[in-house]
Amino acid sequence: MKFHVLTLFPEMIAQGLGQGILGKAAGKQLFTLNVVNIRDYTQERHGKVDDYPYGGGAGMLMQAQPVYDAYKAVAGGRKIRTIYVTPQGEPFTQKKARELSEEEELLFLCGHYEGIDERVLEEIVTDSVSIGDYVLTGGELPAMVMIDAIARLLPGVLGNDASAEEESFHCDLLEYPQYSRPEIWHGKQVPEVLLAGDHRKTAAWRLEQSISRTARRRPDLYEKYCKKQDIIKRLFSEKRNNIHMMEALASGRGEILYAADTGTSGEWDILVYDGESGICMMTAADETSGKMLAERIPADARWIVISQPFMKEILEKREFSDSGRTFPEDRKGKFRETALCGQMLYTPRETLSVRYKEVHRLSEKAFSYICLHYPEKEGGGEDYIRERIRAGALYGAFEEERLIGFAGVHRGGSLGMLYVEESRRGRGIGESLEAYVVNQMLGKGRTPYLYVDEKDIAMYRLQEKLGFYKARKNFLWLKKVLANGMTLC
């Protein structure tokens, strides 16, 4: 990731971000920071960059010319995602940080005085973002706040994969209290449960603490959490058919856009959207509900997963076609697209044994190998693969340090992307890769599930051997195909 910052106070940014964890990460080239002094681009003789606002009013405005020239010096002819830090922007949230962390390059524009000439903002700004409902003297501190929140999500920056995931605001809950040595300090004892070494009890205690802390300190978040839990409970009563929605909600990626019990067919009307992967999951009680839900599909949705066949026609009218997902056709590198998938889930909490020992998380070194063996169409090609590696979601099997197969977790949360070189098949390597991924997901408290080509009996058998069982319904995967034949990526 490359961060560029346009500012009148370059030392402030360089010093503020050059320390601690971020300083170390920049030293390791995990990201780069390019700080540009806007004043270097003024055409005024005395280095002036501001002037009085037309129409009068208090204070001075930053002029368009130096800001634009500083921007051009960085961007050249490229279009870079440009964030104007301003109290009038959309609120900066963990979700926004996650979204921005997926860019290759970001440019922050820090305002000063009373703001910046609107005309240059119109030309270069893609996002206006605020860090809160208060006004600071300039944009440098907000820019640093945002860069810190984004940079800590980049692979390797925290040096511990788990810590970025278990942060405050994960799944709408604040983090639980933490304790370190000594066991007693100022007469206060570390809670007994944390000393006993029982992971299950520790996890339960932490969840309980997170809930009560959130209820006390952030009633707004707590209300959101309770609503979500109610729906998860409802989905749980039909777990076998709802695991994709439950997982999207429980992992914090999914948002409930609509949920209501129509009381008619026993089906609920539910629309869950995972904005990160662009997957919209829905069930509708009947066609009328289906049409109403279709109206609520977000404009940037790329996939729809449904289990009611009558929804197909309704959604085709909204540019969703049944070209579906890509599955291996013959295990020899040929692939075919199918809209109808079976869904399988693994509900035991016990980890699986991994017989083939050389399975490890993959790094960027594996990128070209995966691109070569993974079908271009699924999930958006090379960018998708790069993103999955960076998220730490791909695992590889090695033979004498050479990669011979891989498997992973899709951005939407299902297991998949399984591949083993033909000459290495029949030795249980695919099974071990999958078992390894299952164990990783269990370790994160997830319920592993996957999609199987509805006609692929051999694949069902393999999954059953591992302990997966099949949902009663089949699922239809529809892909957004625009009128010009393009798909959204």
Ligand code: ADE
């Ligand atoms: N500039 C001044 N105050 C700000 C705020 N609250 N957020 C973002 N930029 C700002």
